[in-house]
Amino acid sequence: MRRFLFLLIIVLCDAPGPAQACALSIETTSTTSFAGAAGRGYDVFDPTTYFQPLTFRVRAVEGTCPFYITAGPANSATGVGQLLGTGGTLSFAVYREANDAQVLRAGALATAAEVLTGRLKEKETASYQLTYAIPPQQIVAAGAFTGDVEIAVYEGNVGSGVLRARQIVPLSTMVAAVTELSFAQGQFDPNVGVYLLNFNTMHRGDIKGVTLHTRSNGGYRIYLRSVNGGVMRQLVPLDNSAVPYTLSVDGKTIPITDSDIQVVSFPGATSPSGNAHRVDVLIGDIAGVAAGDYADLISISIYSFR
Amino acid sequence: MRRFALIVRMIRANQTGTVVFRKAAVTSAAVFAMTVITVKPSAADSSASIALRGIVPPRAVVAFANIAGGAAIELATAVRAGTAMIDLTTMGNSVARVKMSLIASASAQKRTLALTTADGSSIPYQVRFAGEDLQFINGEALLRQASQDGFGTLEFIAPQAATVTKNYSDHLIVVVTAK
Numbered sequence: 001m002r003r004f005l006f007l008l009i010i011v012l013c014d015a016p017g018p019a020q021a022c023a024l025s026i027e028t029t030s031t032t033s034f035a036g037a038a039g040r041g042y043d044v045f046d047p048t049t050y051f052q053p054l055t056f057r058v059r060a061v062e063g064t065c066p067f068y069i070t071a072g073p074a075n076s077a078t079g080v081g082q083l084l085g086t087g088g089t090l091s092f093a094v095y096r097e098a099n100d101a102q103v104l105r106a107g108a109l110a111t112a113a114e115v116l117t118g119r120l121k122e123k124e125t126a127s128y129q130l131t132y133a134i135p136p137q138q139i140v141a142a143g144a145f146t147g148d149v150e151i152a153v154y155e156g157n158v159g160s161g162v163l164r165a166r167q168i169v170p171l172s173t174m175v176a177a178v179t180e181l182s183f184a185q186g187q188f189d190p191n192v193g194v195y196l197l198n199f200n201t202m203h204r205g206d207i208k209g210v211t212l213h214t215r216s217n218g219g220y221r222i223y224l225r226s227v228n229g230g231v232m233r234q235l236v237p238l239d240n241s242a243v244p245y246t247l248s249v250d251g252k253t254i255p256i257t258d259s260d261i262q263v264v265s266f267p268g269a270t271s272p273s274g275n276a277h278r279v280d281v282l283i284g285d286i287a288g289v290a291a292g293d294y295a296d297l298i299s300i301s302i303y304s305f306r
Numbered sequence: 307m308r309r310f311a312l313i314v315r316m317i318r319a320n321q322t323g324t325v326v327f328r329k330a331a332v333t334s335a336a337v338f339a340m341t342v343i344t345v346k347p348s349a350a351d352s353s354a355s356i357a358l359r360g361i362v363p364p365r366a367v368v369a370f371a372n373i374a375g376g377a378a379i380e381l382a383t384a385v386r387a388g389t390a391m392i393d394l395t396t397m398g399n400s401v402a403r404v405k406m407s408l409i410a411s412a413s414a415q416k417r418t419l420a421l422t423t424a425d426g427s428s429i430p431y432q433v434r435f436a437g438e439d440l441q442f443i444n445g446e447a448l449l450r451q452a453s454q455d456g457f458g459t460l461e462f463i464a465p466q467a468a469t470v471t472k473n474y475s476d477h478l479i480v481v482v483t484a485k
Contacts, residue, residue: 193352194356195355195356196357198359286362295357295360303350
């Protein structure tokens with residue numbers, strides 16, 4: 001009896017196992033936090049597309065076999081995934097390389113054009129790099145956004161492959177509160193923050209103005225103040241002469257002083273081109289005002305709702 | 307040792323919240339409401355500025371209080387009696403130089419103030435402003451230099467001449483220049 005059991009064990013050990021030519025594993029090696037420009041995360045108004053690397057390794061744990069890799073947003077049939085946050089939803093996609101137009105899809109939906117192929121001998125490891133990007137100028141409120149990328153490796157050929165390993169890679173990004181203003185009259189340029197209203201020779205009733213553009217992903221308030229308290233003073237003061245002026249924002253007269261006064265309150269998000277606010281200055285009575293060069297500086301501050 | 311529990315709920319900008327203040331050993335609770343006032347953040351998200359510039363031009367006006375017609379005055383009748391006084395007012399918003407010019411005067415060629423007739427006879431005269439004799443240099447005498455509105459009396463003095471039977475005249479111009 002004991003001899004029979006021993007022979008049975010021998011027979012069972014020699015019997016062929018399930019048909020698995022190789023065992024593959026996946027290991028991601030890159031950060032999965034979207035850095036954007038200079039590590040600031042996703043800037044909703046930045047028009048640039050930033051491609052961020054998505055690196056991983058495939059290892060032949062056992063056996064030797066040809067394989068292919070699929071990668072793309074998890075649970076997406078189109079290849080366009082979603083990063084979900086309290087402030088809304090950001091779309092993203094995975095690409096073979098930067099500036100590539102072809103989005104990649106994960107899993108069985110991937111076509112031959114959307115996969116990476118390779119062949120590894122047992123114990124060998126290969127490194128791969130894809131990219132992912134969040135299309136620019138998706139206007140969402142500030143907050144944290146998260147989503148998933150699925151990477152899968154199949155043994156065999158596309159269409160008949162056998163799934164050997166699958167990994168869900170969490171992606172995340174921070175969206176900052178962005179509130180900007182600009183005097184640029186074409187494309188919004190937050191670097192254009194100084195404007196000169198030069199009346200040259202002034203007369204009572206002269207009026208000049210400029211359009212101030214503002215944009216925000218969460219609403220904003222605008223405050224104004226005048227260095228000279230709402231009048232123009234002599235550059236080289238000979239006396240206390242002052243040129244009075246009337247300031248209006250969007251047609252509404254503002255009693256501007258040397259302290260901040262709120263002139264605009266706008267809730268919610270704007271488009272990338274922003275909102276336009278008209279600022280006009282009307283020269284008052286200058287009879288009796290000493291001759292000379294006059295100036296004032298109107299400071300404009302914009303604060304996001306927070 | 308007394309211990310207090312401070313529970314703050316629902317306090318946000320521009321909202322009324324409730325602060326429940328309980329003293330552990332006391333069963334009753336003091337409840338009061340407070341309002342959080344919106345406070346502008348200390349740092350702006352972005353800032354810009356509008357620089358205003360402009361020029362108030364210099365402006366000066368001269369006027370005679372008792373002579374119509376501006377700065378050109380005829381003295382022919384006035385000095386015949388010997389002395390004439392004319393109030394002169396200057397107005398401006400700048401440093402003004404008020405000068406009397408002999409450009410159009412018959413006295414310019416003679417380098418002395420004189421009333422003349424068509425046949426060439428003349429009577430000398432003097433001009434004072436604010437009690438001071440005017441000193442003509444290169445045909446001009448400075449009456450006033452000031453940045454404020456001014457006032458003064460021009461005084462024309464001719465010698466008493468009982469034999470005068472002709473109309474003597476001269477032509478002076480008062481010029482005010484602002485800078």
